[in-house]
Amino acid sequence: MVMSWIWVGILLLSLVFSVITGNSSQLAAAVGQGANSAITLILSLAGSMCLWSGVGRVMEKTGIMAGLSRLLRPVLGRIFPSVKEDSVLAGYLSSNVCANVLGLGNAATPMGIHAAQRLARGSTASDELCRLIVLNTASIQLIPANVAAIRTGLGCATPFDILPAVWVTSVCSAGLGLLVAWILGKLWRK
Numbered sequence: 001m002v003m004s005w006i007w008v009g010i011l012l013l014s015l016v017f018s019v020i021t022g023n024s025s026q027l028a029a030a031v032g033q034g035a036n037s038a039i040t041l042i043l044s045l046a047g048s049m050c051l052w053s054g055v056g057r058v059m060e061k062t063g064i065m066a067g068l069s070r071l072l073r074p075v076l077g078r079i080f081p082s083v084k085e086d087s088v089l090a091g092y093l094s095s096n097v098c099a100n101v102l103g104l105g106n107a108a109t110p111m112g113i114h115a116a117q118r119l120a121r122g123s124t125a126s127d128e129l130c131r132l133i134v135l136n137t138a139s140i141q142l143i144p145a146n147v148a149a150i151r152t153g154l155g156c157a158t159p160f161d162i163l164p165a166v167w168v169t170s171v172c173s174a175g176l177g178l179l180v181a182w183i184l185g186k187l188w189r190k
Contacts (some may be wrong), residue, residue, distance in 0.1 A: 046155030069094035100139035127185040138173035
């Protein structure tokens with residue numbers, strides 16, 4: 001609700017200042033150009049989402065996701081101890097992590113929701129649920145598919161030249177987020 005008022009305020013200020021400065025025609029042209037750019041970007045992003053969601057589905061059907069789940073089980077068992085006794089939770093978490101690693105945030109969301117529902121206990125968020133939220137917010141990405149799609153849609157010739165920066169920042173943010181969640185979980189219990 002607050003963001004709606006902020007956007008309305010920005011639009012009204014733009015309109016008022018364009019009339020005061022005599023740039024109404026330039027504002028109208030910019031609005032039209034922005035709408036055209038938005039449609040182009042949305043279409044290119046939708047194509048990329050369909051492609052990578054299809055790749056995720058193929059990985060699931062061929063058993064690659066299950067293999068990644070077995071590979072990730074020791075790591076996930078350390079972060080989420082509930083995985084050891086709940087194999088369904090392990091499947092949701094590993095699928096969620098794999099989709100995030102591939103940069104498919106939209107594909108990761110349903111699995112993350114299912115995992116969060118299994119981790120929820122009562123009306124208070126558990127430490128594991130907080131760690132899941134932190135891990136999803138600051139996910140480690142090897143292939144930032146959505147970002148590459150946006151860069152391609154905006155005319156970038158080399159959309160994956162950002163990979164080293166993405167790798168460093170995503171590992172640092174996820175590691176720091178999990179560390180802070182662990183520390184706060186320890187302090188909160190005291």
